[in-house]
Amino acid sequence: MKGVLLVDDEFIHGEEKSLTVRKTSLFFSGDGFTVYDCKGILVFRVDSYGGPNTRDTDEVVLMDAHGRCLLTLRRKRPSLRRRWEGYLGERSEGQKPIFGVRRSSIIGRNSVTVEVYGDYHCNEYLIEGSFGQRSCTVVEAETRRKVAETRRKVDASTNVMLGKDVFSLNVKPGFDGAFAMGLVLVLDQIYGDDVVEVGQEQVHPSAEDH
DSSP states (O other), X not given: OTTSOOSOGGGBOSSOEEEEEEESOSSSTTSOEEEEOTTSOEEEEEOOOOSTTGGGOSEEEXXXXXXXXXXXXEEOSSOTXXXXXXXXXXOOTTOOOSEEXXXXXXXXXXXXXXXXXXXXXXXXXXXXXXXXXXXXXXXXXXXXXXXXXXXXXXXXXXXXXXXXXXXXXXXXXXXXXXXXXXXXXXXXXXXXXXXXXXXXXXXXXXXXXX
């Protein structure tokens, strides 16, 4: 699909897709994830890549349901602003990244900028909201068009909000779901479960966000 960051066209759809993201450990931020579609079919997975010191991990690998490596996310060092870079597939020595993620500030109010390298229709995105509250939005920097968002999930039968280890990732039509999940992994590495402001205001979830 020309003009769209392409990790794998299997995850680019003509309609909005709602994915359910589950952390596979309740003890450490970023231990692993499984991601399911609305039918309960596994779409992505991230096996355990750390323990108590997971935020010091240098690489995170996003795989499809069959274990095929889609993205390698690597912390750029040295970096005071927690910069990460994304590589197609399994990263090899000398390979160039296809995008970078950075915090715009290390003190005060924070924002996250995603820069896409190469000849793409949109070369910069902004992430706004609070990942600690599982409520943030990815927008095109120039057009302000929303392309993906995370939201707390609500149990349909009880109308009770679920814990932060389970949340929704909604991907807009034409946007790469693998890229969107890669951004979630970077946010988890940067912020974990902390309640941190991203953008101009901290967004608090409501029962309607499901």
